Amino acid sequence: MFKIITHRPLWFNMLVAIAAVFLLIFLFLQSLQYFTHHGDYLRVPDVGNKNINEATALLNKQGFEVWVQDSVYHDTLAPLAVVKQFPEPDASVKVNRVVYLTVNRAVPPVIEMPNLVGMSFRNAELELKARGLKLGDTTYTPDIAKNAVLDQSVDNKTIKPGTKITMGSVVSLVLGAGIGSIEMPVPDLFGMNYEEAVTLLEANGIIPGSVIPDGTIEDPGASFVFRQQPERYNDNGNLNHIRKGQMIDIWITNNKPVRKIDSANIDAPNPGPALNEY
Numbered sequence: 447m448f449k450i451i452t453h454r455p456l457w458f459n460m461l462v463a464i465a466a467v468f469l470l471i472f473l474f475l476q477s478l479q480y481f482t483h484h485g486d487y488l489r490v491p492d493v494g495n496k497n498i499n500e501a502t503a504l505l506n507k508q509g510f511e512v513w514v515q516d517s518v519y520h521d522t523l524a525p526l527a528v529v530k531q532f533p534e535p536d537a538s539v540k541v542n543r544v545v546y547l548t549v550n551r552a553v554p555p556v557i558e559m560p561n562l563v564g565m566s567f568r569n570a571e572l573e574l575k576a577r578g579l580k581l582g583d584t585t586y587t588p589d590i591a592k593n594a595v596l597d598q599s600v601d602n603k604t605i606k607p608g609t610k611i612t613m614g615s616v617v618s619l620v621l622g623a624g625i626g627s628i629e630m631p632v633p634d635l636f637g638m639n640y641e642e643a644v645t646l647l648e649a650n651g652i653i654p655g656s657v658i659p660d661g662t663i664e665d666p667g668a669s670f671v672f673r674q675q676p677e678r679y680n681d682n683g684n685l686n687h688i689r690k691g692q693m694i695d696i697w698i699t700n701n702k703p704v705r706k707i708d709s710a711n712i713d714a715p716n717p718g719p720a721l722n723e724y
Contacts, residue, residue, distance in 0.1 A: 490545060492535035498526045498549050505545050515546040519578065521614035525552035554612040561607035562595045567621055570595045574617055582618035588651035588691035589622030596620045626651060626690030633694075634678040635671040636705055640698050643671045651690030660699040673697035 488509055493501035502512045518529055530548035533539055560577055562570040567584070574581050589596055597620035598605055605611070633650065635643040644654050663669050675695045676686045688694070 487538045488541055488543070490531075490533050490535055490537045490539060490543075493528050493531055493545075493547070494535070495523065495527050497524070498528060498547065501528045501531075501547065509541045511542060511544045513544055513546050514549055516548045517551045518548060519551045519554055519613055521554065523550045525550060554614050556610050557613050559598070559600075559605050559607055559609040559611050559617075562598045562617075562619065563607075564591075565595050567593045567595065567619070570619060578613040579611075580614065580616045582616040584619050584621055586621050586623035588624070588626055589653060590625055590691050590693075591622040592624035594622045596622055622691070624691060629687040629689055632674075632676050632678045632686040632688045635674045635694070635696060636678075637703055638671050639667075640669045640671060640696075641667050643696060647694060652688060653691065653693040655693035655695040658695065658697045660697060663698060664700055666698065669698040669700055670702045671696050672699050672703040 490510070491504060491508060493504060496504070498514065505512050515532075520529065523529065527550045528547050529550050532546045533543070557577060557579075560573050562573060565573065571581055587596060599618045599620075600611060600615055602618075605617070630650065633646055633652070635646070638646070640657075647654050657666075659666075659669070660672065673696070676688065678686060680686050
């Protein structure tokens, strides 16, 4: 073979080498076009909202590879439905192109319940939306903090912040309605059982305020009220008035108190018991 090369003129060998190089380049380009399907394009079908198995079968049949890129959760879509695809539907791409899919999760993710108490209604609504939770019923109760969240509940049960719930849960809110415009006489709670006093206040739209125990209270539910603020009567013996949404602080004790009556003025209204009147 080397004799053949050496016995030929140099210019002939150079022409043969150049021709061989061009032939190799031509063969390479032809094979590259074959393997890459140069000039062959497909239109990406729309697989949105289809089940992942159905979408995969359709894409594979039309010459695409499928990769599940991510998963999200939307309670308005069916489990394992395609939420997003890339390339977009109707895009023209080469054969064997990978189509990336984002799929709706089959099981809702578990999240922590945020603390909405004290927020304004608007901020609470935005917080629920950001956490993937739904706003349920909103009810109002007399309170000085108008439109502020006073309580949060799921399935009619108060839910504490940090409690594990599923995304998409419905959260109901109790909001402050502000202070009422109509004044009413301050109720007389003296001598009442604590639970009875609280029930009376709530029935009249008055908020139970601070509860101050007299020493050690064995059973708060069985204790008795011996003082309140504001009191039923003022220093002049006139009725004090209160509005819905305002608060009354109460003092409680283990033993039922007995009100002292001034024998010299037995018909006069009592301005309220002192701390030692029990």
